[in-house]
Amino acid sequence: MTGVFESPIGFAKEQSPHIDHSEPILSKPKQPQQQQQQQDQTQQQQTQQQQQSSKESHIDTKQPPKQSHNIDSKQSPKESHIDIPQIGTPEISSFVPVTKLSNGRLLPLIGFGVASLSVNHKEIPVIVNTLLQYASSESEGGGGIAMIDAVIDEKRDIESNGGRVLFSGNIRKNEENEEMLEASMAKTAISLVGRAITFFGKEFMSLHGDKGLLRNAANKDQSGYDPKYDYENRLEIHLLIGLSDTELGKEKTTATLKDIFSELDELVPPFPNNLDADDTQHETERPVLSQIDRHVDLRIHVLLRSPRCQDQSDLIIPCTKYTSPANYEKLEKWTESYNVVEKLYDKKLISGIGFDGVYVEDVREFIQKCRIKPQIYRGDVYQALEGYGRRMGVGNHISDGKELQQVLQDHNVTFLSSNVAGHVLENKHLRPHAYGLLQHLGSVLYHAHREYNEQNGVDSIISTNLKGGEYYTVPRLILAYLVKRKVGVLPHAYKAEHLADDAPESVSSLASFLSERRLAEIGMALKAMISEKDLPEDHGLGMEGEHDAAAVFHNEVGQEVYLFRILDDIGSEKEVAIPPERGGIVEHGHSAVIVANPGDKFAVYRADGKRIDNFLTLNTVPGGAEDFILQL
Numbered sequence: 001m002t003g004v005f006e007s008p009i010g011f012a013k014e015q016s017p018h019i020d021h022s023e024p025i026l027s028k029p030k031q032p033q034q035q036q037q038q039q040d041q042t043q044q045q046q047t048q049q050q051q052q053s054s055k056e057s058h059i060d061t062k063q064p065p066k067q068s069h070n071i072d073s074k075q076s077p078k079e080s081h082i083d084i085p086q087i088g089t090p091e092i093s094s095f096v097p098v099t100k101l102s103n104g105r106l107l108p109l110i111g112f113g114v115a116s117l118s119v120n121h122k123e124i125p126v127i128v129n130t131l132l133q134y135a136s137s138e139s140e141g142g143g144g145i146a147m148i149d150a151v152i153d154e155k156r157d158i159e160s161n162g163g164r165v166l167f168s169g170n171i172r173k174n175e176e177n178e179e180m181l182e183a184s185m186a187k188t189a190i191s192l193v194g195r196a197i198t199f200f201g202k203e204f205m206s207l208h209g210d211k212g213l214l215r216n217a218a219n220k221d222q223s224g225y226d227p228k229y230d231y232e233n234r235l236e237i238h239l240l241i242g243l244s245d246t247e248l249g250k251e252k253t254t255a256t257l258k259d260i261f262s263e264l265d266e267l268v269p270p271f272p273n274n275l276d277a278d279d280t281q282h283e284t285e286r287p288v289l290s291q292i293d294r295h296v297d298l299r300i301h302v303l304l305r306s307p308r309c310q311d312q313s314d315l316i317i318p319c320t321k322y323t324s325p326a327n328y329e330k331l332e333k334w335t336e337s338y339n340v341v342e343k344l345y346d347k348k349l350i351s352g353i354g355f356d357g358v359y360v361e362d363v364r365e366f367i368q369k370c371r372i373k374p375q376i377y378r379g380d381v382y383q384a385l386e387g388y389g390r391r392m393g394v395g396n397h398i399s400d401g402k403e404l405q406q407v408l409q410d411h412n413v414t415f416l417s418s419n420v421a422g423h424v425l426e427n428k429h430l431r432p433h434a435y436g437l438l439q440h441l442g443s444v445l446y447h448a449h450r451e452y453n454e455q456n457g458v459d460s461i462i463s464t465n466l467k468g469g470e471y472y473t474v475p476r477l478i479l480a481y482l483v484k485r486k487v488g489v490l491p492h493a494y495k496a497e498h499l500a501d502d503a504p505e506s507v508s509s510l511a512s513f514l515s516e517r518r519l520a521e522i523g524m525a526l527k528a529m530i531s532e533k534d535l536p537e538d539h540g541l542g543m544e545g546e547h548d549a550a551a552v553f554h555n556e557v558g559q560e561v562y563l564f565r566i567l568d569d570i571g572s573e574k575e576v577a578i579p580p581e582r583g584g585i586v587e588h589g590h591s592a593v594i595v596a597n598p599g600d601k602f603a604v605y606r607a608d609g610k611r612i613d614n615f616l617t618l619n620t621v622p623g624g625a626e627d628f629i630l631q632l
Helices: 039-055 121-135 168-172 176-208 250-263 279-285 325-346 360-369 381-387 400-410 420-425 432-455 474-484 496-502 504-513 516-529
Strands: 063-072 075-084 098-100 106-108 144-149 158-161 164-167 235-243 296-305 352-356 376-380 414-418 488-490 549-556 561-569 572-577 591-596 601-606 625-631
Touching (some): 106 144, 235 250, 381 414, 381 420, 420 474, 432 516, 474 504, 474 516, 549 561
Parallel strands (some): 063 625, 235 296
Antiparallel strands (some): 063 075
């Protein structure tokens, strides 16, 4: 049946309490950096800076509420409101959006992966240098925040096994030599990242004419837990590193992390000779750091990948699901590795602990018994779209992704989605209509965003893509969609020039402009991109103009439902069936997005011809969206 897709609006109702956008990460907007000249020229520069700051100031307004109705044939409709910014006057900001981890540390919602098998190592230094230039260009003092993902990203084609979601990366790449090769490549990537950061720090100090200070004098709190961290003048870089299956166990994990610390010698304190020594002894034995401070602070987060536990059929399964001597041994090594990481966290040598693509059963079990709970979960975009979307299951079924999301939310663990655009766009040739909708929306939103800025006197540059076309690329659209829904993203940075399109300020600016109606349309396309069915050719989505709204119908009736528009016909009301390809027939457990005008009315009928409740009115503002949950 065409025109009907499961949970198309993705993250419509999920609001993470861990995101803090109330204050920008930087205290001042970007000011032009020029050489100091004579007094009259300096005054002229200050005047220009004040004018520029006024133009780039935040617009404090509200976005249309995303509404929800429960439609029960036996009860009157119920509705709830969520207060989010208004699309009529969106918040235009180039600051990097951040989230707050459970340990109180800020983490960017946008980072870049550099350790993929498809990223040329020769490109890594240039990529890192370009990323740090972007991150430090929003303040006079060159401070800011950035995130680099140095975890090897395996190809994770989703496979189904009895309703379970599995990652073929863990199934197919099960030879130890391949794991060892990946570990070696990850170590090389980390080494190149470290050298690039050091080089950037030296160039930064040379540009600012500062010879630097002793690190321990400039930043006594190596842990970075000081809430008064100087983001105006210091650059905080979060580096994600991973431990693979071959690196598990106390001795192997200790050796691996010791090698990594040696590769980052000028950026982190030395690795302790005795992990079991108490903090006092550790501090006494550790020599005073005498490296020159480059006003750059590196924060390491260690992510553990689960071991390859198998059942009697040699199928990869959660380690806690099937107890066997071999699985027990692997689980013990995993526990030993986690204990090593906990000790490094205790000594404030690393800033966070996390999991990389771990089964929900193992996550739940491990969180219950570990001493320090993980702060980060690095997963796939499929998990993000499935788990953080609302009403993803059919009937009483709860998907693995949704279950994982619930566990992470219960324990305040932040989700980061790796290789976001790459995994979605793998199907662009198989889903031409969904991909075409995303391309069309990229053009429509580009011109709408530019027109809004011109009409409101906002002096903000709407950057184009690498080819100079006047449209937003599909990758930027996907990233902005997820960031708007408070999901961290880690796109792969294949080349430095690609960062211009995926730069945090570019993605954040588009995310701030997206309305709930546009989010519903993008969500519909993304669900089709990762599903087995493309959008119909005449889907009716993506029309120009930002004044329409979206009516989103979720069918929980237990059978097909049919949607009708209610039109005025010379003093009476006439019911007109919505074509199936436009979402007029909705299967049980699925959803449909209908673009309409605020105030439009709809009727919903069951397959037996009985109408569900009274007429439904789209009560939202232009650019808004409203959920109608259809129930018996």
